[in-house]
Amino acid sequence: MATTADFRNGMCLDMEGQFYFIVEFLHVKPGKGPAFVRTKLKNVQTGRVIDKTFNSGVKVDEVRIERRPYQYLYQDDMGYNFMNNETFEQISIQKSLINGVDFLKEGESVEVVTHAESETVLYADVATHVVLQITYTEPGLKGDTATNTLKPATVETGATVRVPLFIETGEKIKVDTRDGSYVERAK
Known part of the structure; x- marks a missing residue:
């Protein structure tokens, strides 16, 4: 209390x-x-x-909650499967409980919040910013950097992100997982 x-x-x-x-x-x-x-x-x-x-x-x-780091392994018909980084225990989490699931790729770390007494998963958070490679986007034209016009681009996880016109296929970009917006080019 x-x-x-x-x-x-x-x-x-x-x-x-x-x-x-x-x-x-x-x-x-x-x-x-x-x-x-x-x-x-x-x-x-x-x-x-x-x-x-x-x-x-x-x-x-x-309510006592615990935050633990888990690593994303794979997805199957049971949900998204994660492994605890310390105990190597594996758990399955439903898609609806994962914030930023569209930008989750294999091997990424997420923070899983669990109820301490019952060990039930409350939700999981993907990192705020992730670096993803663009698998497809329409080619940009030279000199298209003056306007703030955006075009759709598909990233390696299959999600679509709106990016500036000068971004090309194969480039890596930083994406904000909270709203799916483009942040900047990744180095």
Whole structure:
């Protein structure tokens, strides 16, 4: 059990059988009336963000979570298969629980967040930025660097990314996995 004084960003709460992460919180002491805590909570299963206000000092159920590095091995009909980097234990995770799954390639490391008591996987995060090779894009024309026009390009994982006109097939680019946007050319 924790109280509102223990709130911190990233803390996981159990409310009515659902797990929520605290995205942000603010302790408010109005001139009149009791203090309260205004929070933004993200549902682990659905990803929905809700606003909730707690009276100051209220007890809440804190969920202990663990973050572990796993390496992506392969995909089959059971889901995406990962191996723990320390114990070599293998687990299978559903596609819906992996953030940035379209940019996941074999051998990449991901951070898997699990419920500490039940060992159930809450979600997995691919690195924020990944370097991928372009397998196909329309050829660019010389001098097409002045405008901010973008064209579609297919990367080695099969995902499509919008890239500037001067990017060619075979080049490596850095991609932001949160929204699938082009960041820069990779060295």
